[in-house]
Amino acid sequence: MSEAHNSLSSSGPAIILVEPQLGENIGMVARAMANFGLSELRLVNPRDGWPSEKARAAASRADHVIDAVKVFDDLPSAVTDLNFIFATTARQRDGFKTVRGPVDAGRMLRGRSSAGQRTGILFGRERFGLYNEEVGLADEIVTFPVDPGFASLNIAQAVLLMSYEWMKSGLEAETDTNFTGPERQPATKDQLHGLFAHLEAALEARGYFRPAEKKPKMVDNLRAVLTRAGFAEQELKVLRGVVSSLDYFSPREPRGAGYPERKARADRNTHTDRRPADE
Amino acid sequence: MSEAHNSLSSSGPAIILVEPQLGENIGMVARAMANFGLSELRLVNPRDGWPSEKARAAASRADHVIDAVKVFDDLPSAVTDLNFIFATTARQRDGFKTVRGPVDAGRMLRGRSSAGQRTGILFGRERFGLYNEEVGLADEIVTFPVDPGFASLNIAQAVLLMSYEWMKSGLEAETDTNFTGPERQPATKDQLHGLFAHLEAALEARGYFRPAEKKPKMVDNLRAVLTRAGFAEQELKVLRGVVSSLDYFSPREPRGAGYPERKARADRNTHTDRRPADE
Incomplete structure (x- = not known):
């Protein structure tokens, strides 16, 4: 040899x-x-x-x-x-x-x-x-x-x-990758329910749930759509920001257009979606 | 769409x-x-x-x-x-x-x-x-x-x-191949033992097992070598042919050199290694 x-x-x-x-x-x-x-x-x-x-x-x-x-x-x-x-x-x-x-x-x-x-x-x-x-x-x-x-x-x-x-x-598991996406566990349910409440209130104020007798079914469908994706906490924050923007501002009165009171309310709502227990 | x-x-x-x-x-x-x-x-x-x-x-x-x-x-x-x-x-x-x-x-x-x-x-x-x-x-x-x-x-x-x-x-198993080698199950033990007997007799006739007290250990080793490979029936036939050729012929008296009796014995030994029960 x-x-x-x-x-x-x-x-x-x-x-x-x-x-x-x-x-x-x-x-x-x-x-x-x-x-x-x-x-x-x-x-x-x-x-x-x-x-x-x-x-x-x-x-x-x-x-x-x-x-x-x-x-x-x-x-x-x-x-x-x-x-x-x-x-x-x-x-x-x-x-x-x-x-x-x-x-x-x-x-x-x-x-x-x-x-x-x-x-x-x-x-x-x-x-x-x-x-x-x-x-x-x-x-x-x-x-x-x-x-x-x-x-x-x-x-x-x-x-x-x-x-x-x-x-x-030689990989520990054949599905191992050199890098990974973000750790993306589904958010806790109280975080998800925070989005439900936020969005449903914004829609309620606009008369979205009509006729009234259909509201339970409409809420049901909306929550099903938002649940199936299994959004992570970071993703829910993005969506809360979207809802806030749609809710507080309009094309004619956009953010930064001189409505400090509205802006402050929107910011507060977007950035403080902590769990109630943390307040 | x-x-x-x-x-x-x-x-x-x-x-x-x-x-x-x-x-x-x-x-x-x-x-x-x-x-x-x-x-x-x-x-x-x-x-x-x-x-x-x-x-x-x-x-x-x-x-x-x-x-x-x-x-x-x-x-x-x-x-x-x-x-x-x-x-x-x-x-x-x-x-x-x-x-x-x-x-x-x-x-x-x-x-x-x-x-x-x-x-x-x-x-x-x-x-x-x-x-x-x-x-x-x-x-x-x-x-x-x-x-x-x-x-x-x-x-x-x-x-x-x-x-x-x-x-x-899409393969049924990820180890599937387009073609396969021969079906190669290990031969039955009586086929393997046929090789043992054939080879050991040929070696015995040549004084291979010396000194006599070492014969059991030598037989043991030889059988271990021949067993570990897990030879299939077809492979054992190849090996039986090799032993027959070495046993019956010599460089000076090769097969086909005018020794019909030896050739007939060798052929018989190579091609009729059936199980005893089939005889």
Whole structure:
């Protein structure tokens, strides 16, 4: 075993491109990898040689991946230090190999990496993929759930999906995101009822609830609309401000038009919607 | 509501590119969509106009997507018929919107489509994404779990990941694959024990188990190695053939070299490993 076998410097799978043709594709592969935290790219006999300026340009600043590329004369040499290899293929092959989807494969790679194994994923030539004997060197097969009527992933797209699933397999939950929206719990009911009271009083003053016998049903409907959204406290504050503005001002007498008394009343109503218990 | 609102012709989300610059990127987006069964592509004010020969070339035969592209002057016009919109963004935005990862977003889009809603996903300009007011037109935000140290997905890559998650959300199980390996259940124990007996007899005849007092431990180890792999019946047949070949022939007296009696014995042993009960 080579020294690399014991290296812990790179825990993610090595991406191994077998006889890639276009430098541009190699660069797009590097970019895809870098987005999802992979950095070890190996090339087997790249058609146009290495280094490649086209690859570097297409990598879009993933220079750390491009700089660390290793080139090999044949596939066996490229995988000597690895413990487990997936081959990617778009079509069924004869043979004894297990076939997995990318989610499953990402989880398996994560598990093996966590156990200290070195792993790799083989990607074939742009035009016709991997030869059977190359697939034969892999432990298992991974394939993508593409539309059978239009199966035309290029290598950079295939690498992107596997890199993405590798990253996902390391998330605490697969639904984790790098950032989140505001904490937005539904407001307490007394805050919601404050909006009901405010709005219903403003409408009552305008004769909205007519005929009178329909008022209970109208109130019911209005409250249902305002309840279903599950507004948070901050959202209720926005709505209270809207109601205040509509209630106290008019297009002919807008806020700031010289009606200090009205303005003060509106401001008071908007900004002091505390809970009664806090008063 | 427009007529399209009631159309069931396309159940997947519309992909909406806001002011895309390069025709090549539009083509790669079409190709990404087609791989995962999406076909409705909308462009808002594409910089280099439409149609685009560069887009068609990069679409790699996803002509049905390119032919059906619709172009709009502004974003509101592009989403009039939709019931629910995601905006993709790489960075946190102020505001009240829920943020989801792509797995979650794919499932939500599938649920809404199944309920007859028309959905869409917004993707921003190559250089700086979506303006805040454009994000504001969306219902929720979707973002990708990229490495924060290298977040550089291009629009075709972002579309690929969402298209993939859309397709995945429609699989019966997310680990489903378009094709599978052979059904490979572990063979029955009498088939495995047939290999043990065959191999151990061949080794015994060669004096492999020495010294004699170590034989039990050696047999134990050998059987452990052969058991852990969980060989299937077909795999055991391969191994039985290998043992037969090693056992009956030699480099100096290979199969087919004029020893019909040996060959017949070897063939019989390889091809008739039925269960005793079947004899």
